[in-house]
Each structure stands twice: as C-alpha cells, then as structure tokens.
Amino acid sequence: MAQSCENCGIDQHVGELDIRSAAYCFRCGCLLDAVEPMDLNLGLSWMIAEFILLFPANLLPLMQATLGPESRENYISNGVTALWQGHWPLLAVMFAAFAIVFPFLRAGMMIVVLGAVRLNKRPKWLGYLYRRAQDIELWAMSDVLVLAGFVVFMRTEVQLQGRIQWGGWCLIMAAALQILSPWCLSSHRIWRAIRPDEHRAQPGPTISCEACALVLPQRYLGHRCPRCWKRLRERKLNSMTRTGALVAAGYVLYFPAYYYAMSYTLQPGGIKLHSIIDGVKELIAAGFWELAVIIIITSILIPLLKLVGLTWMLFRVRHPTAKHLVFRTRLYHVIHRMGRWSNVDPFRASAKITPCFLTASRVYSKVSMD
Ligand SMILES: [Zn+2]
Numbered sequence: 001m002a003q004s005c006e007n008c009g010i011d012q013h014v015g016e017l018d019i020r021s022a023a024y025c026f027r028c029g030c031l032l033d034a035v036e037p038m039d040l041n042l043g044l045s046w047m048i049a050e051f052i053l054l055f056p057a058n059l060l061p062l063m064q065a066t067l068g069p070e071s072r073e074n075y076i077s078n079g080v081t082a083l084w085q086g087h088w089p090l091l092a093v094m095f096a097a098f099a100i101v102f103p104f105l106r107a108g109m110m111i112v113v114l115g116a117v118r119l120n121k122r123p124k125w126l127g128y129l130y131r132r133a134q135d136i137e138l139w140a141m142s143d144v145l146v147l148a149g150f151v152v153f154m155r156t157e158v159q160l161q162g163r164i165q166w167g168g169w170c171l172i173m174a175a176a177l178q179i180l181s182p183w184c185l186s187s188h189r190i191w192r193a194i195r196p197d198e199h200r201a202q203p204g205p206t207i208s209c210e211a212c213a214l215v216l217p218q219r220y221l222g223h224r225c226p227r228c229w230k231r232l233r234e235r236k237l238n239s240m241t242r243t244g245a246l247v248a249a250g251y252v253l254y255f256p257a258y259y260y261a262m263s264y265t266l267q268p269g270g271i272k273l274h275s276i277i278d279g280v281k282e283l284i285a286a287g288f289w290e291l292a293v294i295i296i297i298t299s300i301l302i303p304l305l306k307l308v309g310l311t312w313m314l315f316r317v318r319h320p321t322a323k324h325l326v327f328r329t330r331l332y333h334v335i336h337r338m339g340r341w342s343n344v345d346p347f348r349a350s351a352k353i354t355p356c357f358l359t360a361s362r363v364y365s366k367v368s369m370d
C-alpha cells in the first residue's frame with residue numbers, strides 16, 4: 001500500500017507486515033509502519049485508566065508540606081489560583097489548560113476514537129476527532145507537571161517536611177501512561193483502523209496529507225482530506241516568513257528571560273526576586289546538582305537547541321544542500337517533540353508559590369513573636 005513518510009514526505013510502497021516487524025523510510029530511516037503485538041483493546045483500557053486517574057490527581061492533594069505544627073496540602077488547582085492572585089490571568093488560564101483541561105480532553109477524545117473503532121463504528125467525524133486529539137497531545141502536559149513537581153518536592157523536603165499524597169501518586173501514574181502510550185498505540189494503526197490506506201498505486205502525481213499521511217492523487221490539492229478533514233496543500237502559506245519572524249522574536253526574548261526575575265517570594269527583608277539563573281545557582285549551592293541539571297536542560301538548553309536548530313533549517317532552505325539532510329529531518333522531529341519540556345520552570349515557579357508562602361508566614365510569625 002502507498003505510505004507517506006511523516007519525516008521527509010516521500011511516498012513509497014509498503015507490503016503487508018508480519019507481527020513484530022517494522023518498515024522504515026528508505027530515504028531518512030523514519031519508522032513508516034510497525035505491527036506490535038499489542039492491540040487496540042489494550043490501548044483503549046490504557047486510555048480509560050489514564051482518564052480515571054486524572055480525577056483523583058485533580059481532586060486529591062498532590063503533596064503535603066509540614067513545618068512544626070503547621071501543614072498545608074497542595075493541589076494542582078493551587079498553581080492556577082496562585083497565578084491568578086499574582087495578577088497573571090493569562091498564565092493562569094494557560095496553566096489550567098495545559099495541566100488540567102488538555103490531559104482530560106486528550107484522554108476523553110482517545111477513548112471515543114478507540115471505543116468507536118472497537119465497536120466497528122466509523123462515523124464521518126472520527127478521523128477529525130483523532131487529528132484534534134493528536135494536536136492536543138503536545139499540549140497535554142501531565143508529564144511536564146510531574147517533573148516540575150519533582151523539583152519542587154525535592155526542594156520542599158529540605159525546608160519543610162514534604163510527603164507525596166494520593167493525588168500526587170495518581171498524577172505520576174497518569175503521566176507514566178501518557179509517556180508510554182506511543183509504544184502501545186501506533187498512530188499508523190489507528191489511522192488505518194479509521195479508514196484504510198489506498199491499496200492501489202495512484203496513477204500520476206500524488207500528494208500526502210500532513211496530518212494522517214494518506215496518499216491521494218494530486219487533484220485533491222486544496223480539498224479536505226477524506227480521512228481527517230485537513231485541507232491538503234503543498235506548502236504552508238508564508239511558512240518561511242512566519243517561522244523567521246517567530247525565531248527572531250525568540251532570540252530577542254531569550255536573554256531577558258534569564259536575566260530578569262520570573263517569580264518572587266515574600267521574605268522578612270522584603271520581596272525576593274528569582275530569575276531562572278538564580279534558581280540554578282541556588283540549587284547547586286544547596287547541593288541539588290541533579291535538579292540544577294534538569295532545569296539547565298529543560299529551561300536553557302532545549303529552547304536554545306530549538307532556536308539554533310530552526311535557524312540552521314531556515315538558512316538551509318534558503319541555501320539548499322543535500323549535506324546532513326537526514327540528520328536535519330530527524331533534528332526537526334526531535335525539536336518538535338522536545339519543545340514542550342521547556343515549560344518545566346514556569347510550572348515549577350507557579351507550583352512553588354504555596355510552600356514559599358507557608359515558609360514566609362512561619363518566619364513572619366516567628367519574627368513578630370520575638
Ligand atoms: Zn523519510
């Protein structure tokens with residue numbers, strides 16, 4: 001059957017695969033198709049488990065911080081309220097969307113898609129729903145939140161007695177299911193279960209859908225893909241100009257983002273400002289070099305890799321060469337998947353506000369008592 005490589009876009013023919021076998025693109029080596037022993041039933045139960053776990057993760061406390069007789073429980077919603085009360089309404093809405101709404105939406109949409117396929121029902125909108133679930137996947141950040149929470153927890157442990165609560169364990173399990181789901185659910189298989197690929201070779205020039213990789217005759221150009229409803233086009237409109245402008249804006253904002261403070265805490269001497277670099281220095285000074293490495297990789301190196309990688313790709317589109325072509329297509333894929341992990345520090349900043357306030361109130365009460 002005709003298959004399109006999601007990395008380099010070339011169309012090629014792939015025969016029927018045996019179980020535990022895989023087909024790779026002859027040009028760039030990207031995985032085209034694989035037949036795993038796991039089936040859609042397992043994928044469906046996986047998604048239902050993730051959806052159910054998200055309820056206690058959001059309703060029960062994630063962590064308990066104790067200092068002497070005082071203790072405070074932290075919920076996911078604390079991050080939203082702290083940002084809202086800190087007069088950052090836009091960040092509060094984004095935090096609520098990435099940490100709460102999108103994980104629920106993604107798992108719910110996947111249950112509908114896999115459940116419909118399992119019941120042999122294929123309504124017209126099923127491909128559209130699966131495409132939207134894939135769009136949301138990058139923005140459903142339970143896993144990023146768990147990593148940010150881990151950094152906060154390790155820091156809290158030293159100042160206060162921290163204990164992970166039931167909500168925290170459920171969030172960790174939901175995030176683990178989200179991270180492992182690509183191994184269990186092959187998107188190629190799901191697309192084919194929604195609507196099979198064309199088995200006959202297409203006569204004349206062809207075009208492939210950038211969302212579901214369905215290969216179609218060129219006359220479909222400008223129309224909607226019959227499988228996922230995405231409009232078929234050869235190139236994104238003004239993609240070079242838009243990417244160039246966004247990369248330039250990224251460079252302008254990159255250095256101030258590290259130099260200026262990102263959050264503040266109330267301390268007896270007044271307000272203490274925290275920049276990302278200060279946070280890394282504090283972690284190293286306190287002996288948490290492994291946490292410092294996590295922040296350096298996620299907050300400093302990944303955004304830099306993204307900017308430098310995109311600059312190189314833009315330059316090479318203007319001055320094309322076949323050199324490093326395969327490496328560049330793979331790098332593009334890595335950049336696309338890794339970008340979301342640079343949100344660890346904003347999540348950490350919003351999550352740590354509550355324990356910091358707890359420490360501050362405790363210190364204040366001591367000062368006033370003295
Ligand atoms: Zn390829």
Ligand SMILES: [Zn+2]
Binds near residue numbers: 210212
């Ligand atoms: Zn499509």
